[in-house]
Amino acid sequence: MDADTFAQFHEQLERYVRERLIPAEKDVIENDRVPDDILDEMKDMGLFGLSVPEDHGGAGLNMTQYAKIVKTMSYAAPAFRSIFSINIGMFNSALKNGGTKAQQDEWWPRIAAGEIACFGLTEPGSGSDSAAMATTAKPDPDGNGWILNGSKRYITNAPHADVALIMARTEKDALPKNAHVSAFIVPMDTPGVSTGSPDKKMGQAGSHIADVMLDDVHVPGDALLGGETGQGFRFAMMSLDNGRISVGAASTGYARRALDSALRYATERKAFGEPIANFQLIQQMLAESETEIYAAECMMADVTARADAGESTIKQAAAFKVFASEMCGRVVDxxxxxxxxxxxxxxYDAERFFRDARIYRIYEGTTQILQLQIAKHMLREYAAL
Structure with missing residues (x-):
């Protein structure tokens, strides 16, 4: 999307967030779901296809534009971002980086039109440890397809998703570079696919996660992402870089919302005959929060510019996600x-902000796992000097 068109769209979206989404937050919280009329509006606005190429029905945003939209949407309740985030993040990234032309031609227009995607990597006994993955994909003896068995856990959007990208073991043993894992595009209405009841969570009302069960699920040969086995983990990790930038942007946007709320409250609330905003220790907390949000905004600008320039951003995306999510936790506290x-x-909103923000330090890679990844890349770079 060209700069002028994007600027107009971004301005329109900022108004939509403040005038439409924020007033609807009470409905989302009370009913634990995004209202259907708002969901339809978001689809009509093209939010489900922001990162899909324009010639396939999407907006074709670059990474800088994409992160700005995520940050803007995340000023409102997290459920509004969550419902389309997998489409424009991990699912589309995997399709872009690893999908065949036929797969892209089929799925890009569908997700741009509003079909909802989910991403199946985590399992009851396997999160960051892909070697422990138990879900299997075995060649169908009756054809050129595959038979999937297993289960996935904590899958965002699973209760209402139309399609899943499922990571499954295609080799018995964990081979070098995680070549035992392959990725499959699985429509959620495929026989044998089922979902559990949505999990009850600490926060983020209206955003749903659930288990996905795969019981002798037959998929055709062209369901294999990229048409090649052993590439699933690589596609997943490349997708997670995109997802981590999204979570970093979401953390930054939500921290800004929380700080704006605190500014308003500190200005209106009086103690000892004057607004508490006049008290220096209140000002210190406000100033520390502003400083950290600004730092996260600068990191976001840097990592997205690097991504748009074609650089590998594995280390930078991880660092941004770690800092922004931890920063958001400090701000809401x-x-x-x-x-x-x-x-x-x-x-009051502050209690909700506190609960909602906690998950940002966990999904798309916990802070601790990402710290290990950052250090690994640092040591590798040093060794190459």
Whole structure:
């Protein structure tokens, strides 16, 4: 999307977030779902196909534009970003990096039109440890397809997804570079695919996760992403770089929302005859939060510019996600403190911000796993000097 068109779209989206989505948050929280009319509006706006190429029905945003949109959407309740984030993030990234032309031609227009995707990597006994993956894909003895068996856990959008990208073991033993894992595009209405009840979570009302069960699921040969076995983990990791930038942008946008709320409360709330915003230790918490949000915004600008320039951003995407998610946790904690006793009550937004933000440090790679990844790349780069 050219710069002028994007600027207009971004301005329109900022108004939509403040005038439409934020007033709808109470409905989302009370009913634990994004209202159907808003979901339809988001599809009509093209939010489900932001990163899909324009010649396949999408907006064709680059990484810098994509992150700005995610950050803007994340000023509102997290459920609004979550419902389309897998489409424009991990699913589309895997399709772009590893899909065949036929797979792209089939699925890009469908997800751009609003079909909802989910991403099946994590299992009950396997998260970051792909060697422990138990889901299997075996050649169908009656044809050129595959038979999938296993289960996936904590899968965002699973209860209402139309399609899943499923990682499965195609070799018995863990081969070098995770070549035992392959990726499959699996429509959720395929016989043998089922989902569990949505899990009850600490926060992020309206955003649903659930188990995905695969019981003798037959898929055709062209369901294999890229048409080649042993590439699934590589595609997944490349997709997770995109997902980590998305979570970093979401953390940054939500931290800004929380800080704006704290500014408003500190200006209106009075103690000892004056607004608490006049107290220096309140100002310190506000200033620390502003400083950290600004740092995250600068990291986002850098990592997305690198991605748009064609650089590998494995280390930078991980660093941005770690800093932004941890920063958001610190900001929402300060916001609760600024609210004081009111910050502990569900009646006020601060309590919700605190619960919603906690997951950002966990999904798309925990802080600790990403710290290991960052250090690994540092040591590898040093050894190559």
């Amino acid at each position: 300060r916001v609760v403190q600024i609210y004081g006793g009111a910050g502990y009550l569900a009646e």
